[in-house]
Amino acid sequence: MTTTTNKKRILSGMRATGRLHLGNFVGALENWVKMQGEYENYHLVADWHVLTTDAEHTDQILPNTIEMVRDWLSAGIDPNISPMFRQSQVKEHAELHLLFSMLVTQSRLERNPTLKDQIRDLRDKLQARDIADKDRPDNEVTDSGLVTYGHLGYPVLQAADILLYKGNVVPVGEDQLPHVEITREIARRFNRYYGEVFPEPTGYVLKESKFSRLPGSDGKRMSKSLGNTIYLSDSEEETGKGIMSMVTDVQKVRRNDPGRPEVCNVFTYHQKFNPDEIPQIETDCKSGELGCVACKKNCAAKLNAYLAPMRERRQQYDDNAVMDILTAGEAKARAVAQDTMIQVRDAMNFG
Numbered sequence: 454m455t456t457t458t459n460k461k462r463i464l465s466g467m468r469a470t471g472r473l474h475l476g477n478f479v480g481a482l483e484n485w486v487k488m489q490g491e492y493e494n495y496h497l498v499a500d501w502h503v504l505t506t507d508a509e510h511t512d513q514i515l516p517n518t519i520e521m522v523r524d525w526l527s528a529g530i531d532p533n534i535s536p537m538f539r540q541s542q543v544k545e546h547a548e549l550h551l552l553f554s555m556l557v558t559q560s561r562l563e564r565n566p567t568l569k570d571q572i573r574d575l576r577d578k579l580q581a582r583d584i585a586d587k588d589r590p591d592n593e594v595t596d597s598g599l600v601t602y603g604h605l606g607y608p609v610l611q612a613a614d615i616l617l618y619k620g621n622v623v624p625v626g627e628d629q630l631p632h633v634e635i636t637r638e639i640a641r642r643f644n645r646y647y648g649e650v651f652p653e654p655t656g657y658v659l660k661e662s663k664f665s666r667l668p669g670s671d672g673k674r675m676s677k678s679l680g681n682t683i684y685l686s687d688s689e690e691e692t693g694k695g696i697m698s699m700v701t702d703v704q705k706v707r708r709n710d711p712g713r714p715e716v717c718n719v720f721t722y723h724q725k726f727n728p729d730e731i732p733q734i735e736t737d738c739k740s741g742e743l744g745c746v747a748c749k750k751n752c753a754a755k756l757n758a759y760l761a762p763m764r765e766r767r768q769q770y771d772d773n774a775v776m777d778i779l780t781a782g783e784a785k786a787r788a789v790a791q792d793t794m795i796q797v798r799d800a801m802n803f804g
């Protein structure tokens with residue numbers, strides 16, 4: 454049997470999409486690291502969830518998993534206290550997902566407010582590949598044709614991910630709160646039908662700040678698809694190039710022109726990664742004393758200093774080390790999952 458602690462348990466996860474960028478770090482990963490001492494943390498590599506939007510490229514899932522977990526480790530996730538594991542290697546996720554799928558209606562899942570955004574993303578992806586009509590009957594280019602059974606049931610699998618570990622708290626962005634509510638509804642229905650097995654998890658909205666949606670080099674939200682990212686694994690030179698390519702105040706044409714730091718991407722990075730110099734930078738920018746090139750060079754140096762400990766930690770983990778950590782984490786996760794499923798089967802008279 455698994456041991457218990459007095460700490461509340463958290464299940465956090467990311468889809469296995471490869472290397473993480475600074476936006477991922479400030480939006481989620483940084484919070485995971487801070488929460489390690491306060492909660493009992495389990496960290497899920499959501500490799501099955503990748504199939505909902507990219508079922509044809511499964512050969513990329515494992516290398517993407519290794520790169521992502523290496524970034525988790527470099528950021529400070531401690532595998533000795535926060536098990537990391539792949540969803541696909543704990544088969545109980547699939548069993549609980551199947552059982553939960555009997556407890557939620559199609560209409561409820563179709564009311565999930567994030568579904569329209571997901572359909573839009575799928576449509577954009579298909580159009581980008583110029584395969585919208587390929588291998589599809591005419592009626593499958595409609596929105597309903599874009600959504601697979603697994604895609605519609607994404608929140609149900611997510612509920613199984615959370616409740617399999619009896620997660621009390623789910624750290625999410627505000628846009629993911631509807632998924633947590635579906636999880637709570639499924640837990641309530643299961644408990645009402647079969648007896649108290651699952652807690653109703655609470656959505657913990659990660660603290661929003663001006664850095665939670667860190668802009669990319671073009672001023673838009675940082676995104677791999679937009680090619681405007683700075684990765685945690687980038688070299689000092691690559692990080693410097695990313696900062697030097699950033700859009701600044703378009704009204705500051707010449708070096709001595711007064712600037713507007715409040716509209717400058719580089720100033721946002723200074724605020725996050727170089728807070729001690731903010732008053733001086735703001736004053737010198739507004740007066741025209743500080744030019745954009747010098748400001749960018751300073752920002753790149755400070756960001757590289759911030760990332761230096763992460764780069765050093767990252768070097769400690771080759772592919773074999775990452776796989777060993779995942780294997781150990783999967784053993785811990787599997788023990789918890791098996792305990793839960795014994796209770797589930799007994800409650801449902803399948804024991």
